[in-house]
Amino acid sequence: MELNSITYSKAKLRRRKFVNALMLSLCVVSALITIIPLIYIFFYTTGAGLSSLNLDFFTELPKPVGEEGGGMANAIVGTLILIGIGSVIGIPIGIMSGIYVAEYSKQLFANIIKFLTDVLTGIPSIIIGIFVYGIIVLPMKKFSALAGGVALGILMIPTITRITEEMFKLVPMSLREASLALGVSRWRTTVSIVLRTALSGIITGILLAIARAAGETAPLLFTAFGNSFWSSSLDEPISSIPVQIFNYAISPYEEWHNKAWAGAFILISLVFVINLIVRIITRQKYENTV
Amino acid sequence: MTKTEKKPGIVTRNLNVTFNGVPAIENIDLELHRNTVTAVIGPSGCGKSTFLRALNLMHDMTPKCKVTGQITILDKEITEYTGVELRKRVGMIFQKPNPFPDMSIFDNVISGWKLSGMHNKKFYNEIAEKALRNSDLWDEVKDRLKEPAISLSGGQQQRLCIARTLAVEPYIILMDEPTSALDPISTQNVENTIYRLKSEYTFIIVTHNMQQAARISDVTAFFYLGKLVEVGSTRKIFTNPDEKLTEDYVSGKFG
Amino acid sequence: MILKFNKSKSNQDIELKVKSRLPDIIFKNVTLIFAFIIIFLVLWIIYELYKDAEPSRDRFGWSFIFNEEWEPLKEKYGALTFIYGTVVSSIIALLISLPVSLGVAIFLSEIAHRYIKTTFSFLIEILAAIPSIIYGFWGIFVFATFMRNTVQPFLQSTLGFLPFFKGTNYGYGMLTAGIILAIMITPIITAISRDMLKAIPQSQREAAYALGATRWEAIKMALLNAKSGILGAVVLGLGRAIGETMAVTMVIGNRAQIKASILEPAYTMASVIANEFAEASGSLHISALIEVGLILFIVTFVINSFARLLIFSATRKYDVK
Numbered sequence: 123m124e125l126n127s128i129t130y131s132k133a134k135l136r137r138r139k140f141v142n143a144l145m146l147s148l149c150v151v152s153a154l155i156t157i158i159p160l161i162y163i164f165f166y167t168t169g170a171g172l173s174s175l176n177l178d179f180f181t182e183l184p185k186p187v188g189e190e191g192g193g194m195a196n197a198i199v200g201t202l203i204l205i206g207i208g209s210v211i212g213i214p215i216g217i218m219s220g221i222y223v224a225e226y227s228k229q230l231f232a233n234i235i236k237f238l239t240d241v242l243t244g245i246p247s248i249i250i251g252i253f254v255y256g257i258i259v260l261p262m263k264k265f266s267a268l269a270g271g272v273a274l275g276i277l278m279i280p281t282i283t284r285i286t287e288e289m290f291k292l293v294p295m296s297l298r299e300a301s302l303a304l305g306v307s308r309w310r311t312t313v314s315i316v317l318r319t320a321l322s323g324i325i326t327g328i329l330l331a332i333a334r335a336a337g338e339t340a341p342l343l344f345t346a347f348g349n350s351f352w353s354s355s356l357d358e359p360i361s362s363i364p365v366q367i368f369n370y371a372i373s374p375y376e377e378w379h380n381k382a383w384a385g386a387f388i389l390i391s392l393v394f395v396i397n398l399i400v401r402i403i404t405r406q407k408y409e410n411t412v
Numbered sequence: 413m414t415k416t417e418k419k420p421g422i423v424t425r426n427l428n429v430t431f432n433g434v435p436a437i438e439n440i441d442l443e444l445h446r447n448t449v450t451a452v453i454g455p456s457g458c459g460k461s462t463f464l465r466a467l468n469l470m471h472d473m474t475p476k477c478k479v480t481g482q483i484t485i486l487d488k489e490i491t492e493y494t495g496v497e498l499r500k501r502v503g504m505i506f507q508k509p510n511p512f513p514d515m516s517i518f519d520n521v522i523s524g525w526k527l528s529g530m531h532n533k534k535f536y537n538e539i540a541e542k543a544l545r546n547s548d549l550w551d552e553v554k555d556r557l558k559e560p561a562i563s564l565s566g567g568q569q570q571r572l573c574i575a576r577t578l579a580v581e582p583y584i585i586l587m588d589e590p591t592s593a594l595d596p597i598s599t600q601n602v603e604n605t606i607y608r609l610k611s612e613y614t615f616i617i618v619t620h621n622m623q624q625a626a627r628i629s630d631v632t633a634f635f636y637l638g639k640l641v642e643v644g645s646t647r648k649i650f651t652n653p654d655e656k657l658t659e660d661y662v663s664g665k666f667g
Numbered sequence: 668m669i670l671k672f673n674k675s676k677s678n679q680d681i682e683l684k685v686k687s688r689l690p691d692i693i694f695k696n697v698t699l700i701f702a703f704i705i706i707f708l709v710l711w712i713i714y715e716l717y718k719d720a721e722p723s724r725d726r727f728g729w730s731f732i733f734n735e736e737w738e739p740l741k742e743k744y745g746a747l748t749f750i751y752g753t754v755v756s757s758i759i760a761l762l763i764s765l766p767v768s769l770g771v772a773i774f775l776s777e778i779a780h781r782y783i784k785t786t787f788s789f790l791i792e793i794l795a796a797i798p799s800i801i802y803g804f805w806g807i808f809v810f811a812t813f814m815r816n817t818v819q820p821f822l823q824s825t826l827g828f829l830p831f832f833k834g835t836n837y838g839y840g841m842l843t844a845g846i847i848l849a850i851m852i853t854p855i856i857t858a859i860s861r862d863m864l865k866a867i868p869q870s871q872r873e874a875a876y877a878l879g880a881t882r883w884e885a886i887k888m889a890l891l892n893a894k895s896g897i898l899g900a901v902v903l904g905l906g907r908a909i910g911e912t913m914a915v916t917m918v919i920g921n922r923a924q925i926k927a928s929i930l931e932p933a934y935t936m937a938s939v940i941a942n943e944f945a946e947a948s949g950s951l952h953i954s955a956l957i958e959v960g961l962i963l964f965i966v967t968f969v970i971n972s973f974a975r976l977l978i979f980s981a982t983r984k985y986d987v988k
Contacts, residue, residue, distance in 0.1 A: 142881035149778060152770025153787060156857070159850045160794045163805050218701035226695055227702065229475075235702055237975065238709050244903075244971035245712070245964060246910025248937050252944070252960045256715045265945075279705065296510040299470060300573070304524035304580055305500035308687065309694035314527050315512065330796075337798025340912040340937070344945040364800045368913065371804045379808070386801050393796045401789055472685040479683040495685035 164390065171387020174380035184350050184366070187375050194385055196352050197366040200267070201336055203354065204346060204362055207271020208278055208335050213328060215275075216282025217317075220324075223283070224290030225312055236287075239280035250276050251341035259345060267353070267360035270346025274338060278331040285327025289320035326400040333396040337389050339364035363389055420484070421446040421584055421614040422467060427481035429462050429471060436462045437638045440481075444631070446583070449606065449615040451629035451646065453622060455666065459638040460618045464586050467616070468502040469495065486583060496528070503582035507589045509569035511561035511576070518557040520572055524580035543579035547571045548605050567598020574605060587617040591624065603628050622662060626650050634658045713964070720958035722951055731958060737923050737939075739948045744955035746962060748923040752841070752933035753963075756915060757908040759845025759929065764853045765901060769890070771853070772860035772897075777886050795854035803917030806847045811838040811918055814846075819930050834928035839920035841929040847914050852904040859903060863896030863981055864889055896981030902974035906967050912937035936963045 178193045185192030223232045250273050258269040293316045301311040317324075342348075347359040348369060363385045370382035420443045427440040437459035444450050452460045462471075469490065471477045483490040486501060493501070511520045519526070521540040540557070544550040549571045553564070561572060570590060577585060587606075591599040606615055606628055619625050625632055626646060633643040634653075642649065642658045653659050660666060687695075723731065727744060734745020771791070775784055815838025822832045867889045875885040890897070920932020921942060936959050947953045 138881050138884070142883040145883045145886075146778060149770040149774040152767040153774040153779075155767055156771050156794070156853055157787075157790050160790055160797075162809070163797065163801065166805060166809060167801065215701050215704050218698045219705050222695075222698035222702040226698065231702075235705055237972075238705050240971060240975050241709055241968060242705070244906050244910070244967055246912060246937055246967055248910070248912045248940050249712070249716070249960050249964050252719075252940065252957055253712045253715050255944070256719050256957075257711075276708065279708070283705065294510075295473065296506060296508060297512065298473060299504075299506065300510040300512065300576075301523070301527060302473070302495070303468065303470065303499055303504035303506075304527070304576060305496050305498075305503075305582075306524065306527040307496050308685075308691045310527050310529075312694070319514065333796060337800060339798070339800040340941055343941055347945065364798060364913075367800050367804060368917075371800075371807060371917065382804060386804055389798055390801060393798065394793060397789070397793055397796055466683070469683060469685045480681060481683065482681075483683060490683055491681075491686065493686065494688045495691075496688060498685070 164394075167383065167386045167390050170380070170383035171385075171390075173383075175384040175387060179381070179384050183352065184381070187373075187378070192381070194361075194363065194366055194381060196349065197361040197363045197385065198388070200346070200349070200353070200361040201363045203267055203360060204271045204274055204342070205332055205335055207268065207356070208274030209328075209332065211272060211275025212278030212282055212331065212335075216279050216328075216331075217286050217324065219279075220283045220286025220290065221312060221317070224287045225316070232287075235283070239283050242276070242280040246340070247273075247277055247338055248340035248343075251343060251345055254341070254345045262357065264357070265345060265347035265359040266357045267346055268356040270342045270360060270362065271356075273341040273345045274335040277338060277341065278328075278335050281331040281334070282324070282327055285330075286320070286324050289323035289327070290316055292323070293319045322403055326403050329396050329400055333393050336392055337364055339368055343368075419446050419487075420444065421486060422616070423482075423484040424467075425482040425484075427463070427466060427483060428479070429459070429466050430478045430480075431474070432476045435638060437466070437635075440640050442633060442640060442643060444614070444616060446614050447611060448630040449610050449617065449628055450631045450633060451625035452616065452618045452633050452635060453620070453625050453661075454635035454641075455661070456620065458635040460635045461588050462638075463635065464588050464616060464618045465504075467584075467586055468499050468504055470504065499582075500524075500580055501582050502584045502586060503577035503580065505570070505573055505577060505585065505587040505590045508593050509566060509573050511564075511569050511572050513560070513562050515561055516558045517553050517561050517564065517572060520561045521575050521579050523576060539579050540575075543575040546578050546605075546609060547575035548601060548608075549575055565598070567594050567601055570594060570598065570602055571605060574602070578609075582613070584614040584616065587615060589618055589620060592620065599624075622650075622664075634661060636661070716957060716961040716964055720954055720961045723954040723958040726951065727955075731955075732962070735923075735925065739943075739952050742949075742951055744951070744958075746936065746955075746959050748925050749934055749936040749939050749959060750962070751925050752919065753909055753935040753937070755929070756841055756844045756848060756919065756933065756935060757905055759842060760848035760852055760908045761901065761905055763846060763849035764856055764904060767849075768853050768856035768900075768904070769860060769897070771857045772864060773886055773890075775857070775861045776864040777882075777889070791854045791857055794850070795858070799851070799911060799913040800917075802847055802851055803914035806843065806914060806918040810847065811843050814838045814843045822930070830927040831929050834926060834931045836930055837920060837932060839918055840931050841919065841933045844915045844919035844933070844935075845929070847918055848908045848911055851911060851914060852907050855907055856900045856904040859900035859978065860893070860897045863893040863900065863978075866896070866982055867892050893981065895977050899974045899977030899981060902970055902977065906970040906974060909970065910937060910963065910967050912941050916941045936960075 178191050180193060180198060181195050182191060182193035183196055184194065219235065223235050254269050254273040258272060259265055297315055297319065298311055301315045342362055342365050346362055348365045349359045349361040353360045367382045367385045370378040422444040424440050424442045428438055429436045440463060452463065454460045465471055466479050467483065471479050485498065490498065512523060515523060518540055521543050522536045541550065544553065549568060552568060561569065564572060591602050594602065617629065629646045631643065632646040632649040634641045634649060636657055642653055642655045649658060650662050653662065723744060731744065731746055733747055735747045736743045736745045737748065775787060779787060815836055819836045823836060826832045871892065872885045872889055875888045915935050916938040919935060919938060921934050921938055922932040923934045940956050940960055944956050947956060
C-alpha cells in the first residue's frame with residue numbers, strides 16, 4: 123500500500139514536470155509567434171517601400187495612371203496640416219483637462235472624467251468620422267481639412283488627458299508645498315513647478331498621440347476626404363498619407379501599389395522613430411522604478 | 413528684553429483640524445511671540461506637525477481636511493490674507509529638504525521671487541547672496557551657484573531651503589522637524605543658523621528631539637493626543653513643569 | 668500668555684481656507700471648462716449619432732437589426748449581415764489571440780530575463796502602434812495570398828467536410844480578417860494581462876512554491892487570481908476588434924452575406940460605413956449607415972465599460988496601480 127502510493131506519486135511527479143516544461147515552452151513559442159508578423163510587416167514594408175522611394179515622392183504631385191513618376195508631396199503636407207489642426211485642438215484640451223483632474227477635482231469627478239476618456243479611447247475611430255461629418259461636413263456642405271483635423275484632434279484628447287493626469291500624480295507633493303510655502307500662487311505653482319516637472323512625460327504622451335493620429339485612416343475617409351492636387355486651405359478637401367495609401371492599395375495598378383508601399387514605409391518609420399524616442403526619454407524612469 | 417515688550421506673532425483660538433471628520437488637534441489656544449524660538453514637542457502622532465501646517469494653511473492641499481477656529485497672524489485675522497500674502501509672511505521649512513530638482517542653486521534661492529513674476533536680475537544677485545550668507549551657505553556654494561541644487565549634500569540642501577525661504581523675507585518661519593533627515597553635523601549647522609537668525613525672525617519648530625528643543629528654543633509647547641498640554645518657557649518646561657504628563661515626557665518616561 | 672481650555676463660542680468655528688486671488692480662480696475655472704469639454708464631447712457624439720440616425724430609425728424600427736437585406740437601390744436597409752460579420756470575425760480573432768496573448772503575458776511577467784523583457788515589451792508596443800491601414804495593405808498583398816495558396820487549401824483538404832471550411836477559396840474572407848484582427852489585438856490583451864499578473868503579489872507564488880508546486884503550477888495559481896483582470900483585458904481586446912475598420916475592410920471581401928463557411932467573404936459594420944459613407948446614394952442611405960455606427964457605438968461602449976470595470980476592480984484588489 124505504502125509502496126504503491128510512492129510509485130504513484132513518482133509517476134505523477136514526472137507528469138507534473140512534463141506539463142511544467144511543456145507549458146513554459148508554449149509561452150516562449152507564443153512570444154515568438156507574436157513577433158513574426160511584426161518582423162514580416164516591418165521588413166516587407168521597408169523592402170517594398172524603399173525600392174519605390176525617391177526624391178520625387180516627396181516633391182511631386184500624384185500622376186494619373188500610366189504616367190511615369192509622381193509622388194505624394196500633397197499627402198505628406200496634408201498629413202502635417204491635419205496633425206497640426208489636431209494638435210491645436212487635442213493638446214490644450216488634453217493638458218488642461220488633465221490638470222483639472224490631477225490638481226483640483228474631487229474623487230468622483232476625477233473618476234467620471236477617467237471613465238469618459240476611456241469611453242473616448244474605446245470609440246471606434248470611424249464613429250468619430252461620422253460625428254465630425256455631422257457637425258462640420260454637413261453644415262459646410264463639403265469635405266474639408268478642418269473636418270479631418272478636428273476628427274484627429276478628438277482622437278488625441280483622451281491619450282493626452284490621461285498622460286497629463288498620470289504625470290502630474292508622479293510629481294511629489296513636497297514640490298508643490300515648497301512652492302506654495304514661498305508665497306507662490308497656486309496657478310503659478312501648477313504651471314511653473316508641476317507642469318514643468320511633468321513636461322517630459324507629457325511630451326512623450328503627445329508624441330504617441332501624434333503617431334497614432336498620423337496613421338488614422340477611417341475618420342478621414344469622409345471628413346478630409348482626399349485630393350489629387352495641392353491644397354492648403356482649411357475649407358477644401360485635403361489629401362493625407364493613410365487615405366492615399368488606401369486609395370492606391372485597393373486600385374488595380376501596380377505603380378500605384380508601389381507608391382502606396384513607399385507611403386506605408388514613411389508611416390511605419392514615423393511610428394518606429396516616435397516609439398523609440400519615447401522609449402529613450404522614459405528609459406530612466408523605467409530603470410528607476412523596476 | 414522683558415516679556416511685556418514682546419508682541420504676539422501668532423495667536424490661535426479654538427483651533428481644530430480634522431481629517432475625514434476625525435479630529436487631529438482639538439481646541440488649541442496658543443500665543444506665540446515675535447522674535448522668539450518656540451519649540452513644539454510631543455510624541456509621534458500628537459498633532460504637532462498638523463498644528464504647524466495649520467498656521468500657514470498648508471492643509472488646504474490635503475483632501476478631506478478641515479481647519480476651523482481662529483488664527484491671528486501679525487495682528488490680522490488669517491482669513492484677511494490671500495494665500496500668497498500669508499505665505500510671504502509665514503515661511504515654511506519641511507522635514508525633508510525639498511529644493512526644486514531641475515533648478516540651479518541660484519535659481520532655487522530666488523525662486524520665490526521669480527515664480528511670483530519679479531524679473532530684476534540685479535536684485536536677484538543681491539538677495540541671493542544675502543539669503544545664502546544668512547543661512548551660512550554662501551562660502552560653500554558661491555563658486556558653484558549654477559550647479560543643480562540636488563548636487564548638494566542633504567544638510568546643504570536643507571540650508572538652501574532655509575535660504576530660499578529667507579529670500580522672500582518672511583516674518584515668521586515654521587519648521588517641521590527640519591533636522592530629522594540630517595546627520596549630526598548638518599543638524600548643528602542648521603541649529604546655528606536658527607540661533608543666529610532668531611533676533612530677526614520668529615521661529616516655530618516642531619521637533620521630536622528634546623535636546624534640540626532645549627538647546628535652541630525660548631518657549632516650548634507640549635502636545636499630547638491632539639491637545640496642548642502645557643506651554644511655558646523652555647527652562648520651566650524642562651525643569652519644573654506644571655503638568656505631571658509633561659514631566660513624564662521630558663524625563664523620557666514615555667514617547 | 669496661556670489660554671488653555673478656554674472653550675470659545677461656536678461662532679468662531681469658521682472653516683479656515685486659503686483665500687484665492689483672481690488669477691487662481693480664473694486658472695482653476697479654465698481647466699474646469701476644459702474638463703467639461705470632455706463630458707460635453709461624449710454626450711454630443713451620442714446625441715449626434717442618435718439624431719442623425721433618426722430617418723432610418725423611424726423607417727425601419729427594430730427590424731433594422733434583424734433584417735438581412737441591404738439594398739440602397741430599393742431603399743431597404745437591414746444591418747444583420749454586418750452585425751454577423753463583426754461578431755464572427757471578432758470571435759475568431761479572440762479565439763486565436765487569447766491563448767497566444769496569455770502565453771506572451773506569462774512569458775513577459777514570469778519567465779523572460781530583464782533585457783529580453785524590455786526588448787519584447789518594446790516590440791509589442793510597436794505592434795500595437797502600427798497603423799491599421801498598413802495591416803490591411805500587408806493583408807491584401809501578402810497575407811491573403813498566403814491564405815489562398817497555403818492555409819485555406821490545407822484546411823479544405825483536411826477539414827473540408829465541416830461546413831465552416833466549405834465554399835470558394837478567395838483568400839479574402841472571415842478567417843483572413845479574423846487572423847489579422849488577432850494580430851492587432853494581441854498587444855493590448857498581452858499588455859493588460861501582463862500588468863494584471865504583475866499585480867499579484869510575489870508572496871502568493873512563493874507560497875505555492877513552498878507547497879511543492881512546479882513553476883507552471885505557481886503561474887497557474889497567479890492566473891486564477893488574476894482572472895477577472897485578464898477577462899477585462901480580453902473584453903477590451905474584443906471591443907478593439909469590433910471597432911477595427913481599415914484592416915478588416917481591406918481583407919474581409921466586403922460581401923454582405925451570412926454563410927456558415929469562414930472562408931467566404933463577409934462584411935462588418937465598420938467596413939460598410941468606411942466603404943459606402945462618402946458615396947452614399949441619399950439621405951436615407953446616410954442615415955442607415957449612421958444607425959450602423961450607432962449600434963457599433965453602443966456595443967463598443969457597453970463592452971469597454973464592462974472591461975474597464977473588471978480591470979478597475981481587479982487592480983483595486985491588490986491596491987497596485
